[in-house]
Amino acid sequence: MQEQRHSIRFIEEKCIGCVTCLRACPTKAIRVINGKARVSYEKCIDCGECFRVCPHDAIASETTSYTDLEKFECTIALPSPVLYSQFGHDILPNQILLALKKIGFDYVFDEAWDCELTTDALQEYLDVTEGPFPKISLTCPVVVRLIATLYPNLIKNLVKLDVPRESAAKKFRQKAAASRGISSEKIGVVHLTPCPAKIISINHPVGTDKSHLDGAIAISDIYGRLLEALKDLEEDVILQLSSGVGIAWSISGGEIMGIRQENCLAVSGVQDVIQVLNDVEAGKMNDILFLELLICPDGCIGGSLTVENRHQARRKVRRLIKMFGEHTRVSREMVLRLYKEGYFDLQKEILPTPLKPLDLDRAKAIKKAKQREEILKRLPGKNCSACGAPDCRTLAEDVVLGQAAIDDCVFLSLKKINNTT
Amino acid sequence: MDEDKKFVQEYEIRGWDFTRAGEASCEIKNLLKDIGVPQDIIRRVAIAAYEAEMNVVMYAQKGKMRCQIDPERIKIVLEDEGPGIDNIERAMRDGFSTATPEMREMGFGAGMGLPNMKRNSDKFYIVSDVGRGTKLEMLFEL
Numbered sequence: 001m002q003e004q005r006h007s008i009r010f011i012e013e014k015c016i017g018c019v020t021c022l023r024a025c026p027t028k029a030i031r032v033i034n035g036k037a038r039v040s041y042e043k044c045i046d047c048g049e050c051f052r053v054c055p056h057d058a059i060a061s062e063t064t065s066y067t068d069l070e071k072f073e074c075t076i077a078l079p080s081p082v083l084y085s086q087f088g089h090d091i092l093p094n095q096i097l098l099a100l101k102k103i104g105f106d107y108v109f110d111e112a113w114d115c116e117l118t119t120d121a122l123q124e125y126l127d128v129t130e131g132p133f134p135k136i137s138l139t140c141p142v143v144v145r146l147i148a149t150l151y152p153n154l155i156k157n158l159v160k161l162d163v164p165r166e167s168a169a170k171k172f173r174q175k176a177a178a179s180r181g182i183s184s185e186k187i188g189v190v191h192l193t194p195c196p197a198k199i200i201s202i203n204h205p206v207g208t209d210k211s212h213l214d215g216a217i218a219i220s221d222i223y224g225r226l227l228e229a230l231k232d233l234e235e236d237v238i239l240q241l242s243s244g245v246g247i248a249w250s251i252s253g254g255e256i257m258g259i260r261q262e263n264c265l266a267v268s269g270v271q272d273v274i275q276v277l278n279d280v281e282a283g284k285m286n287d288i289l290f291l292e293l294l295i296c297p298d299g300c301i302g303g304s305l306t307v308e309n310r311h312q313a314r315r316k317v318r319r320l321i322k323m324f325g326e327h328t329r330v331s332r333e334m335v336l337r338l339y340k341e342g343y344f345d346l347q348k349e350i351l352p353t354p355l356k357p358l359d360l361d362r363a364k365a366i367k368k369a370k371q372r373e374e375i376l377k378r379l380p381g382k383n384c385s386a387c388g389a390p391d392c393r394t395l396a397e398d399v400v401l402g403q404a405a406i407d408d409c410v411f412l413s414l415k416k417i418n419n420t421t
Numbered sequence: 422m423d424e425d426k427k428f429v430q431e432y433e434i435r436g437w438d439f440t441r442a443g444e445a446s447c448e449i450k451n452l453l454k455d456i457g458v459p460q461d462i463i464r465r466v467a468i469a470a471y472e473a474e475m476n477v478v479m480y481a482q483k484g485k486m487r488c489q490i491d492p493e494r495i496k497i498v499l500e501d502e503g504p505g506i507d508n509i510e511r512a513m514r515d516g517f518s519t520a521t522p523e524m525r526e527m528g529f530g531a532g533m534g535l536p537n538m539k540r541n542s543d544k545f546y547i548v549s550d551v552g553r554g555t556k557l558e559m560l561f562e563l
Contacts, residue, residue, distance in 0.1 A: 150454075153464045278447050281464070282471035283537075357457030362563070363492045365456040366428045373430070 007046045007062050007196035010037050014058035019385035021050035021059065026270045027150065031398070032388035043355060045145040046197040047270055047295050052304045061196035061305065064215030066222060069104075072188030072214070074180055076172050077105040078165055079192040081112040081242070081250040082300045083219055084320060085313035091230060093247070093320065097239035099229035100192075103222075107176055108239055111191070112246030114168035116328055118161065119245055119258040120335040121344045125161055126261050126290055134265070134280065134288040135159050137255060141201035142295040143273060144350065148206065151277050152352030159290075161344045162207065164249070165191045165198070169212035171343075191216045194250075194303030195296060208347040218305040244321030245328045251317050252299035255292045258328060266292040268299050358400065368400045375399050380411040427491045428456075434477045434484045436503070442478040446470035449488045449497070456490060462561055465541040469559055470497055472534045477501045479524055481554065495561040497542075505551040513539065 015036050022030035022037065029043035030050060037058070039050075051059045069075050077100045084093045093110070100108040129135060136157045138144055147154050169189045177184040191198055193216040202211040248254030252268035265288050267276045273293045279285050296302035301313040308316070338344065358372070359365040375396040383391040387408040389398055398404035407413050430452065432445035450467040458466075470486070477484035481503025489496040506512050515536050539545040542559035549555040 153460050278450075279443070281450065281467050282443060282446060283468040284443075284471065352460070354460070355454070358455050360457065362457055363426055366426065366490060366492065369452060369456055369490075370428045373428075 006039075006041055006044055007198075007200045008039075008044075008048065008051050009060045009062055010039065011058045011060055012036055014056050016056055016058075018055065019388075019390075020053050020055055022388075022390045023385055024049040024053045025390065026274060027146075028390050028394050030390070031404075032385075043149070045142055045149060046200050047142045047146075048196050048304045049270060051196060061199070061218065063193065063196060063199050063218040063221065063305065064190060066217060066225075068215060069188050069190065073182055073186040074106045074176055074188070075104070076107045076109065076169075076176055076187060076189040077192060078109055078111045078114075078168050078172070078189065078213075080165070080194050080219070080300060081115060081247050081317075082194040082303065082306060082313070083192055084112070084247060085250060085301055085316040086219060086223065086306060086308045087227075087230065089316070089319075092240075092323075093242070094238060094240040095230060095233055095235065096226065098233050098235055098237070099226050101239075102229040102233065103225045107172065109168060109172050110239055110241050110246075111164060111168055112240075112242035112249065113330075114164035114171075114246070115249040115255075116242050116246035116258070116330050117335055117338070118164045118167070118344065119249075119255070120328060120330050120332060121161055121339050122159065122255075122290075123259045123261065124336065124339050125159060125344075126259070129160075132157055132286075134285055134291045136280075137290070137292045138207070138346075139163055139249070139255060139292070140294045140296075140300075141197045142195075143293045144206060145197075145200075146273070146295070147277065148350065148353045149355055151281055152354045154277065154280060155350055155352050157280070158350055160346050162346050163201075166205075166208065166212050167344060173212060188214045190214060192219055192222060193217065194219050194300045194306045196305060197295075206348075206350045219303075220305045220307050223307045241329065242324065243329045244324045244326050245330075247317060247320045247324060250300050251314055252294055253292070254299060254317075256290065257321075257326070259290075261289055263287070263289040264292065265290075266294075266299075268294040268302070269297040270295050358397070371400045372396045375406060378406065378412070379409055382411065384410070386410045427489060429487060429489045432486045432488075434474055434481075434486055434499075434501075436478060436480070436482045436484075438478060442475060443471060445486050446474045449486075452488065453490070453495070458490075458495070458563065462495070462563065466495060466497065466561055469538045469541040472538050473497065473499045473557060473559070476534055476555075477503070479520070480504060484554075492563065494563055497559045497561075498556070499558075500554065500556045502554045505553055505555055506547075506549040507551050509547055509549060 017032045017035035027043045029040045097108045176187050198216040202213045205211045245258035248257045253266040256264040298310045302310040357365045358368040379392040387395050389395040399406050453463045481501035484501030487498040513535050543562045544560035547557040
């Protein structure tokens with residue numbers, strides 16, 4: 001079942017076949033066929049741009065529902081640090097963690113703390129790693145997928161450290177199993193996510209055979225319950241361990257904020273990330289040590305499953321960074337020990353999954369590229385999308401591949417009709 | 422070569438047009454991906470074509486980049502109307518550059534342009550006429 005490999009689903013009854021989603025798609029994976037949007041899942045990188053722009057609510061994200069947790073004997077919540085930016089000014093991270101406990105999670109751990117651990121591990125990694133440079137962060141699963149499909153040459157540039165949500169899930173599952181004396185399958189570990197792509201990195205992980213997480217709940221889905229729970233908290237324990245260094249991971253520039261190496265760059269937003277990857281591929285950015293690339297605008301606070309607008313959220317994060325400081329609370333000795341033990345290691349090599357060429361036979365592919373240019377010259381170049389493809393060039397390609405007809409172009413058909421009458 | 426098997430694309434490059442600089446080599450790279458050229462060769466062509474394109478943008482008034490692809494090889498030809506290179510041997514040396522401080526500030530002029538093109542291509546030819554322009558040709562065997 002290919003559909004399950006992706007984090008978004010088109011709801012046919014609601015789709016009216018407008019072209020908003022296909023024009024927003026950075027990999028040109030969507031077409032409108034017979035009045036309904038269809039996605040080519042091999043081209044989809046789960047960026048969620050279509051989900052974000054659909055005016056008819058016809059695209060749903062496939063996140064875990066709160067009730068899915070009932071099947072577990074014990075539940076663990078690992079909130080993305082983005083969660084801390086979603087509530088009013090006076091509500092602090094520890095209150096939010098306590099509210100998560102109150103709504104029913106058996107254990108709640110501050111994932112920002114694991115981000116902080118990874119920050120230190122990353123420093124160590126960047127000190128010892130050999131090229132090719134720049135090294136590219138694995139944090140955003142969409143960036144990893146984008147590189148695997150469209151920039152397979154850059155797979156070698158990906159950092160070989162696991163992401164905090166995975167290393168944290170592994171650690172806390174083991175701890176909970178030991179302290180409760182139950183088998184680890186009976187424990188449900190969920191990430192509270194600002195974006196739909198995390199669910200894919202859980203159901204179909206790269207860099208590991210099986211994710212350590214059992215699911216991802218949308219921040220927007222759990223928001224209401226948390227607001228209720230925050231009303232009368234009986235605060236009793238300290239759950240927040242992180243400083244500003246870990247909390248900063250929720251915004252663009254946050255991952256590099258805590259590392260001492262200066263020669264790093266943070267980029268966010270899908271078009272900007274694509275432009276930077278083109279530059280890296282042209283050999284233009286070899287002098288940079290580390291690139292933090294996040295698909296959502298302004299970083300994870302710009303995720304499509306958040307509640308607060310990202311500008312307000314950014315302001316909140318900056319305030320929290322000031323409040324909890326830019327000095328890590330992690331002990332360097334401990335991180336070095338964990339690093340040597342392989343705690344941060346990726347378990348499996350990330351493999352490229354390049355898109356299929358126009359034809360597997362090179363001579364035929366060249367011929368098709370030529371035909372594509374010829375067809376493109378006949379098309380009006382208005383990129384109106386009325387044919388169901390995002391632009392004229394994509395229609396030309398679909399025609400060559402036998403997936404569309406040149407008469408799908410409304411301008412050409414109009415001309416034809418006018419000529420015959 | 423059978424004309425039918427060849428595919429030729431030509432791109433105009435304008436000197437000092439820094440906003441569109443790099444677009445032609447990026448288009449060539451995408452074309453090679455569509456044709457299913459091995460990744461390692463794509464990487465080499467992308468780097469060499471980008472360097473060549475930037476040389477035209479930085480030094481010449483205008484130029485043309487032609488990409489010719491057939492099942493056996495990729496040929497990239499650049500012809501520009503520019504100042505030309507008076508001492509090609511020297512320009513081929515690692516580290517030699519005539520880039521202005523402004524160009525260096527933009528990250529160019531490390532003096533690796535021509536040697537980098539040569540290193541990444543299987544065959545590299547260059548002829549230059551001082552005061553008129555430069556023509557270079559790079560071959561990549563498939």
